[in-house]
Amino acid sequence: MLPTxxxxxxxxxxxxxxxxxxxGAGSIVIKRNDLAAVTATDLARALRKEREDEVEPEPVLIDHAPDDQYEPKESIVEPISFVLTDDGHLAVNISFEGNEYLDNDDQLQAVVTPLIKPLLQRNRADLISLSVDGYRSSAPYFHTAVLGIPTRGKTLQHLYDTAESVVTLLEAATSGEVTRQTVIDLILGGRADLLIGQREGPWLDVKAQHYDFSNGGGQISLTQAISRFGNAEEGGAVVVGMETKKVPGGESIKSLKPVPLDGNILRRYRQVLENRLFPFPTGLKIDAVSTSPGSGLVVVSIPPQDEELKPFLVHGAIVDGRVEGAFISIVRRSGEDSIPITAQQIHSTLAAGRALLRRGQLPKI
Known part of the structure; x- marks a missing residue:
């Protein structure tokens, strides 16, 4: 049987x-539709044969043009290529864009490694090396990484898919870390799976099931979650349809757990917030992302809010497990926990507002 x-x-x-x-420069150019037809072990063997023949193999490049177009010497290639390491193993080279200037490879390592570690672990892959862009004096900078991905029984398509996930995550997080906007971009872009392994935190709250809007407790729980982010510095996002697991110091995303979606789901979420949250946050967005027919994820995101709008008040409270509809609750985010705003803090806020009024300065609402 001929090798692939x-x-x-x-x-x-x-x-x-x-x-x-x-x-024309020593690299073989292939097409995207070649990937599924070639095994990784066959390519590694062919490149090792080149080295044995004293021809150092260049990266195998992937043409970005449509599959029916093939002009190797005029190709615009993808940021993913296949290389043979010094010890004769097939690896994947990726190029990714960053906006922050970094002096050396160690700085790049400190930025990139924590971000992609969960994704690499999930795919049993390794980060072999990182190289900072040493040629450009202004953004964007194009850094490179070499990934070691298991090859036994795998096609080039499998290696490519893993590398593409890493590139997608890195380029979504151009600041070097996952942010609220990164989470939203990945989910809306259909790549919520890249968030598996990421931790909940000051701006991210994950739920495995819809809030129960048939009773006041579920309505208040959602509203308090958004109120916490509104009263925080960074804003935040609530994602419904992901399961978490306990890890040291908090929880991390374990898996996707899509929830039922229908034509009224966004209206119900918004109606609850409009009825129970005051003032209504600037720029709040509610999105539903389908992952399969009739199910998907719900994302409620709130950007950082002007101080003049704070504190955000929740109409209703849960006291000793009971819903108290006549109460007003105010909460804020602290790490992964939520803590109530104290009476002293409420009083100081009101006193500051009264002082502004006495000086004839009115906050914008």
């Missing part, structure tokens, strides 16, 4: 059943 990739002349290779050539 082989060299047939000084200029020509066979990938699957397709003939592929060099780009």
């Amino acid at each position: 990739v082989r060299r047939v002349s000084d200029y020509e290779w066979i990938f699957g059943e397709a003939r592929r050539w060099y780009d």
Whole structure:
């Protein structure tokens, strides 16, 4: 049985059943539809043979053009390529964009490693190396990383998919860390799976099930969650449809657990917040993202709010497990926990407002 990739002349290779050539600079250029037809072990073996023949193999590049177009010497290639490491293993080279200037590889390592570690662990992959962009003097900077991904029994498509997930996560987090907007962008872009392994925190709250709006307790719980983020510095997001697990110091996202969606789900969430939250936050958004017919995720996001709008008040409270509809509750976020605003803090806020009124300065509401 013929290998899935082989060299047939000084200029020509066979990938699957397709003939592929060099780009004029020593790299083989293949197409996206070649990936599923070629095993990773066959490519590694072919590149090692090149090295044994004293020809140091260049990266195998992937043409970005449509599959029916193939001009190797004029190709615009993808940020993902296949390389042979010094010890003869097939690895994946990725290029990713960053907006922050970094002096050296150690700084890049400190930024990137915590971000992609959960994703690599989930795919049993390793970060072999990182290289900072040393050629550009202004943003965007194009850094590179080399990933070691298991190859036994895998096609190039499997390695590509893992590398593409890493690139997607890194480019969504151009600031170097996952932010509220990163979470929203990944979920709305259909890549909520990349958040598995990320922790809940001061701006992220994850729920496995819909809030129960048939009673006041569920309505108050949602409203308090949004109120906490409104009263915090960074804003935040509540994501419904993800399961968490306990980890040291808090919880992390364990898996996707899509919840039922229907045509009225966004209206119900918004109606609860409009009825129970005052004032209504500026820029609050509620989105539903389908993951399969009739189910998906709900994302309620609130950007940082002007201090003049704070504190956000919740009409209703849960006292000793009972819903007290006549009460007003005020809560704020502290790490992964929520704590009530104290009477002293409420009094100081009211006193500051009264002082402004006496000076004829009115806050914007």
